Amino acid sequence: MLLGVKDLKVNYKKVEAVKGVSFSVDEGTLVSIIGANGAGKSTILKTLSGLLRATSGEIWFGDKRIDKTAVDKIVKMGIAQVPAGRRIFPQLSVLENLQAGAYTISKRSEVNALLAEVYQHFPRMKERLNQRAGSLSGGEQQMLAIGRAMMTKPKLLVMDEPSLGLSPIMVNEIGSIIKTMKEAGRTILLVEQNAKLALKLADHTYVLELGKVVLEGKSEDIMNNPIVKKAYLGATESS
């Protein structure tokens, strides 16, 4: 088990947004957490990265407990986040954004190797290295955000709503990129409102409602769960 979250409770803006959530991510797997807006997904991720503090519960990364660890230390330990809304640095160039991702890596050769890996996944980034990141399209910005996270040399890649605000074509493209990354052996925690996309990609899925895990299991089992079908995949059934 690479990541283990036990009975996590978090307050966000004085409201208990996460009410005792447990989940785990094994090495080499893609785990997803799905849920509607306000279910507590982003709060969990903010706590995971150290930007928010848990009121109780434990977070373990490998054999280390990290729920009191500083944000930058967590990144150095190997958890990278692709934040919701991408949060790229709009005034920096594409290359500078990627270099910012490699902030904790001091060896130049290592940075170059990571850059090469990113270019391999996102050839489009290589064409736009000197372009201001803010001028990229939404999909390209998402790619850059993922690339930037890859630059931290993570053991676990956490993605917060990568499909948000993208066109259906772009959603498919991002989906296939995530799939490739998983096939390359990366460990990924995917948090999505787009249940269809998440269930298609993930090995294991947790369903989050109002700060609690209401359902968990293998993705194909969840996909066939009638409640999930009705609540989260309803649109696909009717079409």
Added chain:
Amino acid sequence: MKKGLCSFLILLLAVTLLAGLVTGCSSSTTASKEQVITIGVDTPLTGGAAPWGLSEMHGVTLAADDFNSAGGLTIGDTHYTLKVEALDDAYDTAKATNNINQMAYTDGVKFMFTFQTEGSLALAPTLTNMKILNFTVVNDDRIIAQPADAYTYRTYMGFSVQANDYLAWMKKTYPNDKSIAVLTTNDTNGNVTEASTKAAAAAAGLTYLAPVFYDTGTADFSPFVTKILNEKPDIILTIGDPTGDVGLIAKTLNGMGFKGIHATGIVGAADLLKIAGQAPIEGMLTLNMPLIPGGQVSSAVLGLPAREVAHSGSAWGTAYCCTWDFYSEAGIMFDAMKQAKSVDPTVVKAKIDQSGAKFNYAAINNGIATFGSPASNAIFGANGGHQVTNSWPIDIIKNGKDTIGTIITPK
């Protein structure tokens, strides 16, 4: 995190209170036969005009010390001594107004010295109403154009009174210099300098060139100096400008190759030297009294620098340029109290207004100060009596030091 702000605000309060303690706390001891009279001084103790203000604080305090050590004043069974309370106005109208109000209304001061032009002008009627005797050094002649019963007197030879003699002396001493231009502050003080110089230039036969005004707080005088040099004046007059400004102007004039005469007001060579260095101030004319033994300079003012340095207190330990001037002015007020045998401002004022009254002017051996003179009466008419008349020096800076050019004794 609220605690952080709180403790910060408390610290802020503490420091502000502490600052108040340092600059001016007053307490009066009342014994049955001992009475302390507070002499209020509102003057710039900080900023570019601080050399004047600190001089004023030193001069008035030392004059009060001398008054006390000479036995003070005994009237009936009460023995009066003087105590000086000086407030800083930073040469700022709002602060000056506030200080004068505070001294008049809160501290009950009956004898006052003020410095700042607009504040003194604004509050002159108030001081008259409250019967508070005020000696001021405001250059603006409107300070004299008060009702005849006004309690404010100018105890410094305002530039309008000095201008004729100053320019006539320049014309006589430097016959090759034929034109004059004024570089001064963009305020009432500067307007007086301009008007007085214009009239005096005509009287002395000097060509009067367009004046240049600058904003107070200017740090780089190059543009203004460029402008004035473009008129090619032989003499540049910066009278009334604060010491800091005069120093920077001297430096800039030197930097731009000005070879004429730079004439200014009561500014000390030692202060200019620190700001501008020696070369830029060489040959400058000032109205400062060179404290060198011999001639007409009194031993009383010759001893002042050593007393300033020896004095204890945070604003002391340094000798200032014009302490002699304020010491002498305060001496006029204290002499008037002695002559009137009274600490009632109304009675002291009556003594000053008395025709033919003469007061000790400490800077000059056997120096005399009178209120009103043919010259000041010619300018101010019925109000001439609110203008002091005494001898005054013209100083030439040589090798970075003040030297006497002449001492002018008005008729």
Added chain:
Amino acid sequence: MAQIFQVIVNALSLSLIYILFATGLTLIMGIFDVCNFAYGEFVMVGGIATYLIVAKSGLPYIVAPFAAMIIVSLIGIIFEKGIFYPMRNRGGLEPALATFGSSTIMQTAVLILFGGMPLGVPSIMSGQFKIGSAYFPMDRLPIIIGGFLMITLLFLFVQKTKLGLAIRALQQDQDAAALQGMNIASIRVVVWVVASCLAAVAGVLLSSISYVSPTMGSGYLLKGFAVVIMGGLGSIPGALVGGFVLGFVDSFGQTYLGSYSYMFAFAFIMLVLIVRPQGLMGKR
């Protein structure tokens, strides 16, 4: 019109004075989104250090900037740890007010320690240089060289180093910067040290052409803010352009309009901001 050349020479050195003052100010305002009203006092402390080292102790001028940088940096770190970091999530007003109070405290402290007299500091260079009909006072040369040197160093630091990249990232998105493994607290300290060093050198150079007094910094502050806002908040090239524009407007205004120049300068800034609300070099 022979003087026009002189006015341009004046404008150049005046511009560099403004630029020298504005760069550190824009760095702090751009990154922390907060006005530092005590920045003038940072510059003043640099001037005090110069007075103590050069005028009082007679040490060579070159010692002054280094001593000033150390002293002012310490003050900068105290500001960060005492005011800005604890108040970082409370908007702009509270820390701005705190710096306003600190400015008064620093002025008062210097007043108590050194008195209110202008403290003279010798010029680094003296004499003048004649170019055609115009005079160039040599004491401005260190301002111009120092100013350009500092701008260049700052530009290289911010644009070409990893720490500079982190500072720019921090400026745009603090949380996202943290998620790249950047230690926000220590990078903030770096920003303060850099801004403090700029203020210290500005203090050394400005006092060399003028004099030192408790209020010397507050006189420049208004013009400093004007340059920063006109150039674009947080933009270093903006401070450069803004400084030149204000320097030229001021120099020409003061020479040809005299005492109306203040009004003219600020009216010009208003005009700039109406046409380009984000400032000359600012980005939306």
